[in-house]
Amino acid sequence: MIDLDTLFSQPIAHIAGTAITFGHAALAAGAILLVLFAGLALALWRSAGARAAAAIDAAERAREADARMAAILQAQAEMQGRVGAMAEVFGARQAELNQAIGQRLDAMTGRLGQTMTEQTRSTQENLAKLQERLAVIDTAQTNIQSLAGQVVQLQSILSNKQTRGAFGQARMEAIVSDGLPNTAYALQATLSNGSRPDCIVHMPNGAPPLVIDAKFPLEAWNAIRAAGETDQSGEAQRAAQQAFRRDLDVHIRAIADKYLLAGETHDTAFMFVPSESVFAEIHESFEAIVQRAQRLRVVIVSPSLLMLSIQVIRSILKDASMREQAHLIQGEVVRLMEDVGRLDERVRKLQAHFGQASRDIDEILVSSGKVTKRGQRIEALEFGELPAPPTDEARPRSAESRTGQLRLRVVDEK
Numbered sequence: 001m002i003d004l005d006t007l008f009s010q011p012i013a014h015i016a017g018t019a020i021t022f023g024h025a026a027l028a029a030g031a032i033l034l035v036l037f038a039g040l041a042l043a044l045w046r047s048a049g050a051r052a053a054a055a056i057d058a059a060e061r062a063r064e065a066d067a068r069m070a071a072i073l074q075a076q077a078e079m080q081g082r083v084g085a086m087a088e089v090f091g092a093r094q095a096e097l098n099q100a101i102g103q104r105l106d107a108m109t110g111r112l113g114q115t116m117t118e119q120t121r122s123t124q125e126n127l128a129k130l131q132e133r134l135a136v137i138d139t140a141q142t143n144i145q146s147l148a149g150q151v152v153q154l155q156s157i158l159s160n161k162q163t164r165g166a167f168g169q170a171r172m173e174a175i176v177s178d179g180l181p182n183t184a185y186a187l188q189a190t191l192s193n194g195s196r197p198d199c200i201v202h203m204p205n206g207a208p209p210l211v212i213d214a215k216f217p218l219e220a221w222n223a224i225r226a227a228g229e230t231d232q233s234g235e236a237q238r239a240a241q242q243a244f245r246r247d248l249d250v251h252i253r254a255i256a257d258k259y260l261l262a263g264e265t266h267d268t269a270f271m272f273v274p275s276e277s278v279f280a281e282i283h284e285s286f287e288a289i290v291q292r293a294q295r296l297r298v299v300i301v302s303p304s305l306l307m308l309s310i311q312v313i314r315s316i317l318k319d320a321s322m323r324e325q326a327h328l329i330q331g332e333v334v335r336l337m338e339d340v341g342r343l344d345e346r347v348r349k350l351q352a353h354f355g356q357a358s359r360d361i362d363e364i365l366v367s368s369g370k371v372t373k374r375g376q377r378i379e380a381l382e383f384g385e386l387p388a389p390p391t392d393e394a395r396p397r398s399a400e401s402r403t404g405q406l407r408l409r410v411v412d413e414k
Contacts, residue, residue, distance in 0.1 A: 168214040168215070168216055168272060168274040169198055169214045171214075171272075171274045171303060172198060172199060172212060172214040172272045172274070172306065173187060173199065175303060175306050175307050175310060176199055176201070176212070176306075176310055178310075179307065179310035179311055179313075179314050180201065180310060180313065180314055180317070183202075184201065184202050184313075184314075184317055185199055185200065185201045185202065186199070186200050186202070186209075187199050191258075191259070191261060191264060191265065192261065192264055193258065193261065195258040195259065197211045197212065197213055197258075197259050198212055198213055198214040198215070198272075199211075199212040199214070200212070200265070201310075201313060203266060203313070203316075204316055204317050204319075204320030204321075205320055207266065208263065208264060208265050208266045208267075209265055209266060210265075210266040210268070210269070210270065210313070211255075211259040211260075211265050211266065211269040211270070212269070212270040212272055212306070213255050213259065213269065213270065213271050213272065214272040214274070215251070216251070216271065216272065216273050216274060216278075217244070217247040217248060217251055218278075219247075221244055221278060223240040223243065223244070224237060224240040224241055224244055226240075241285070241286075244286075245286060245288075245289060248282075248286065248289050249289060249292065251271070252271065252289070252292065252293045252296060252298050253296065255269050255271055255296075255298050256269070256296040256297065256298055260296075260297060260298075267297055268297045268298075268299060269297065269298050269299070270298075270299050270301050270306065270309070271293065271298050271299070271300050271301070272301055272303075272306055273300060273301065273302050274303065275302070275303075276302050276303065276304065279300065279301075279302035279305075280302075282300065283300075
């Protein structure tokens with residue numbers, strides 16, 4: 001069995017030269033435990049006080065929370081009432097707003113419908129106008145295509161010498177045939193020297209016929225234009241102009257030699273140029289050729305000048321025809337004057353008859369005026385009591401009574 005005194009007195013450690021026994025350690029441990037228990041008790045007491053204070057505080061807070069909850073519930077009820085009132089107000093406002101929006105939408109829909117209708121009508125009208133314009137454009141395009149085809153055809157005609165001569169001949173014949181009757185001209189007539197001009201026009205008063213030539217040398221003219229388009233130096237164009245001048249001079253001399261026959265044809269001949277621009281260029285750039293043609297009595301004419309000349313010839317033919325028929329016109333005028341004389345005599349007789357009738361009517365009016373005045377005097381008489389009629393022996397035979405008896409006798413006889 002262990003001795004407790006020995007056990008408690010037995011040293012277990014040495015600190016700074018002092019021996020620490022097991023008893024000392026036990027006392028220290030007990031003191032420590034006592035301190036720990038005291039602290040734990042104090043802590044427990046403090047914890048219980050804190051829990052009591054916390055419980056009181058919690059109770060206060062619970063009462064405050066209940067009061068606040070009641071206030072919140074009351075406020076919530078009031079809020080619900082207000083929300084209900086606001087909902088009713090908002091509902092009424094919403095209904096009014098919906099009605100106003102519906103009315104505005106209806107009005108806007110009506111306006112949109114009307115606008116769409118007007119826009120549709122305007123669009124249809126514009127489309128109709130556009131279709132009409134497109135139809136006009138199509139017609140114009142068709143005409144342009146036709147004109148282009150005609151230009152190409154004309155170009156192909158002018159590219160051939162024979163067809164080009166036929167083109168000038170056709171233009172000349174059209175102008176002459178439109179201005180003169182068929183008996184006033186002849187085409188491709190043969191002269192005494194065997195030459196055949198394109199056209200001769202018979203002049204009035206026994207004058208020789210006028211010769212018209214339509215064989216204009218367009219080859220050299222086309223060469224001038226081609227050289228002007230391609231040649232920059234101008235040498236080729238000058239050479240082409242020289243060739244054109246030479247060909248034109250030869251053609252003018254040929255017309256003067258073949259068609260100006262003394263006593264058979266007119267002393268002047270026409271050289272027809274089928275283009276106004278070519279005619280103007282000849283008179284502007286080749287004046288020497290024009291003067292040489294005038295000296296040879298060959299007149300260069302364009303379509304306009306030929307038409308004017310044909311109109312002058314037509315007037316001369318018409319004047320000559322009127323002169324040939326002058327004696328017939330004079331005879332008709334004489335007979336017309338005889339008819340006018342007979343008419344004047346008959347009008348004078350009728351005027352005499354009308355004068356006699358007018359005088360008879362005047363006399364009738366005078367007689368009717370007298371009768372009217374006599375009737376008015378009779379109507380104005382006033383009759384009183386009539387005296388006893390006298391006997392035949394005592395009745396005076398005045399002029400008036402005799403006149404009255406005569407009138408009664410005349411009436412009885414009638």
